[in-house]
Amino acid sequence: MTYSYINNIFILVSIYTGLMALAGLGVYLMFYVMFKKLYGDKIKLSDPVKEDIVMCGEEPLSEDFVVPVSRVFVDIMSRSFRRAFKTLTSAMGTQLVRDWFFYMFIVLLLIIIVSVLAR
């Protein structure tokens, strides 16, 4: 069995990012562009109804278009950890729990703690 050993993680990241882009391009050309050109474009029918969004038979209204994803996310989290959320929001307001940087800050903090412990 043979292998390619790269001594530098930065070069490896660059190589793999390039390979990812190359494989992605291959997938895009083979499974999207080629099939679209060969089949999809030939059966195209213009119909304004099929360009409407799926609303299970109801008429799509413009106010239905925007359901804030962050509100759904925060709602699920607040229902999952009721007591912790109550403590957090009563102490710091609701702004913090709607802030993506807050969650990323917690992840970053955990990474730093683990790396310090593993040193």
Add this chain to the structure above:
Amino acid sequence: MDWITTIIQLFIYPGLMFIIVMVILTQWYWRKASARMAFRRGPSRTGPIGTLQPFADFFKLLMKEDVIPRISSRHIPVIAASLGLGALIASVLLTPIAIKPIYAPYDSIVLFYFLVWSSLAIALAVLGTPNPYTNIGVGRYLALIVSAEPILISALLVPIIVASKYFNAQYSFYLTSLYSINLWTINTPSSIAMILALIAGFIGLMGVLMIKPFDFPEAETEIYWGIFTEYGGPRLALLFFIHFTEKIILPIIYVLLFLGGSAPISFTENYWLAVLVVFAKYFIVYTILCLIDTMMPRYRPDQAIRFLWKYGASLAVLALIASILA
């Protein structure tokens, strides 16, 4: 580094073409097994005992017209889905299954980056449509991956940390997967760490793969079809392709790190037999996932997230601490 071999690996074996064949086989197996459990026959018309049914379904979607809703993003979903697939395909070259793997010290960073990217690619692709059902699905999906991905990655880190301490694996996923059978018996803390990580890793795996009871982002009949609501034709084919490829790559990584990889056969002794052993173990993990998915009901989003943090995350943190102390 031999570029021609690398390109062949990327597009033929164990890359794109091989993954397509595996997707067809595994999907047929999943559908047949879950049908049998529900006293149905499952796919049986296309190809011998219905083996080509997933192939027919995939190409039917690809050959359809590409319908894009009026106020949706045109290019971002397709680009994100293609790159997500590219990440999963490229990550196979880090495993010993590749004929000529490419690795480096700390290559586990690349693996984790690709795993997170493939999940984010699904979220990014479906965010391109303004449908309320889709948006509820994306909110649920983000809550799921924010909870399940750290559990899975922390669990995968445990064997890597232990192998780096005792076998000088240099935090390399590739080297760890070669020594993984020896990690269970080094000493008591390492065995405890591996057992905890095995359980946490499986919970994380189920979460990331949206196996029931964690399938609430797509929740058909509840939020129509959740994250997949707005898609059909080639776009849906690409999203399914990522999802089904994740169901191949993640259990293989799990087998390589926790279930001894190719043991009792070594990759240096007999490469093809070792690959067969890995796939035999993979099919056992895949069958267990299929059984659970068929038998379990669906959790509510808050129940699932609470379960993941309460049991999955706490086990993963304990496993990490035990691996550091080992």
